[in-house]
Amino acid sequence: MLRNIDPLLSPDLLHALRAMGHGDEIVIADANFPGSSTGPDCIRADGSSASEILRAVLSVMPLDTFVPHPALTMQVVGDPDATPEAVKDFQRIINETADNPAQIQGLERFSFYERAASAYLIVQTGERRLYGNIILKKGVIG
Template sequence: MLHNIPPILPPDLLHALAAMGHGDDVVIADANFPAQSMGQRVVRCDGMSATDILEAVLTLLPLDTFVDDAARVMAVVGQPGSIPDVVNEFQTIIDNTADNPAKIATVDRFDFYDIARKAFVVVQTGEKRLYGNIILKKGVIA
């Protein structure tokens, strides 16, 4: 048992987050995301929402301050200006929890997939809301 670690984070995810270096990406994905075909490392958190996992991860993971897009989500296909409720919730969590709050950037669906394929780890959640996917870029602890 450890202090101050959110209990919803499984040991495999804690190991991946600790092993990540500055500039590495972590994908927190919804239940529909093709995680197994995207990521070299996949950690499953089936019973958890993407928002709960995001909040827990941000208590441990610093966001990168050297880039403009430390947090990225997938644009709604056919409605690029639309912002799903889950994305608004992601922004609120980042604003309230991240050590370096960042404005969420939006990327095209296939660009999002390309970034996810190169990510250090993909976290598959049980999130059922569409577009409940976010990519975080790890920063440094000063």
């Protein structure tokens, strides 16, 4: 155990977050997301929700301030203007926890998968709410 480090941040996840550079992206994915087959390394966090992992990650990782949209979620298929409960929760957590809060932007489903395939890392959670997926772009610490 370490002081002031959320215990949900496993050794593997802490290592990956530290190894990421400015502009690298992390996907926090729900239980339905094809985490292992999408491409990047996949760290399992089955006992945690996406919201819990998002809060833990943002406690140590800055969001990028050099891009207009450092937080992206998957749009609802057939209703791109809908805001799922998970995404509402993500926005609240970003507003409360991120050093540079940003408005979440939506990506069409297959565009989200394509973006996730080029991410540095996927964290597969046990999140059961639909559309409980978010991509975060890592920023810098000044």
